[in-house]
Amino acid sequence: MSEYSDNELIDRVIAGDTDAFADIITRYQNKIFRYVYTRVYDYDEACDMTQDIFLITMESLKTFRKESQFSTWLFSIAVNYCKNHRRKNRHKVYSIHSAQDETEIQIPDIRQNQEELVITNESLQIMLEEIHKLPDDYRDILVLRDIEGESYSAIAQALHLSLANVKVRIHRGREMLKTRLQQRGLL
């Protein structure tokens, strides 16, 4: 991965070095993809949407004023894109039991016991389903906080929320998810 900072890469892209954008993509592709994937729960569609988000980002780079972190700005583009996408496709029904979804998730083989790994895989499938079913307000915030490990202030900036609101949503989202996972026998 490139050693350049985000802002240096952005300056290079704006100056015409479009290849520098590959470094930006590599740096953030999985983060954006996971956010999109938990929303649509369709691997291929999430890939396409992530690509669109990066294309929009590349076109809009000149408007980035560097007042916030690039990752925050990128995330707000992703959030808006997903909201618009939902609005356009609100009649579309996504399959939540796609065979491909099960095969695409890569679980790190950190445990020796094969049986435990299978259980973990099943747990993650349940987790994905349940987080996908959460209301947008709670899902977005849990993805950012508990999957991506973003700070409260970064989340507040990306989602245009106050810090107090972020706190409330995090604990309500966790509480809701915990109840659902208990019902599924995961906790």
Next chain:
Amino acid sequence: MNHIPVHKLSEYIDGILDAQDNDAITSHVSECPECRQNLLQLQKMIALLSSLKTISIPATFATDTLARAKKQYYHKRNYRSLRGSVFVAAMMLIAIITMLPDSIKHDQSKNHITQNTQNNQRLDCIIPTNMDLNTAMMVIQQHNARVLDFSNSYVIVESDVSSFSSIRQIINNYESYRPNPLSNVGITYMQQQEKTYPELTHANKKKYIFRLQLR
């Protein structure tokens, strides 16, 4: 003993409580099995959530996206360049036409008339008049005649025999108010030729096609 609300446990896990609250919760969960259970469940859930970080996009994503971005970028640049050229060409054409001397423009209108030779060949007569285009159109509309072609200098009209007579009458009246040396020539020509026309009636639906030569 009061149990710790879930939101406090959540903030405890995230480490955003002040030292006093933090210590109080640490002490409480060590003694309260229910709160300890709640805390463990929350921690397990967060650990499960964080393991979703292993989900990744295909390895070729960056190169595929960059290729598409470049294609889109160059396509847009070419489009903008083409659009600019078309705009410049259009502006030059407008400038050239504006700068043309009136005589050439007049010739062009003559040429336009000669281009309508097909219509001219079918003409039953030509009626010069002092009317302007708007007045002529109004008269034609009032008599339910059909306009086949027109420009600022002429109107080619198709009408039945009664409408033709009425229009001709109105033009004669109009010319009597506004004498036009040419108008007599036209009428004379028509009158001379009239005898050679077949007899026109409503019954056989025969139409006159004539040209009003405007001032």
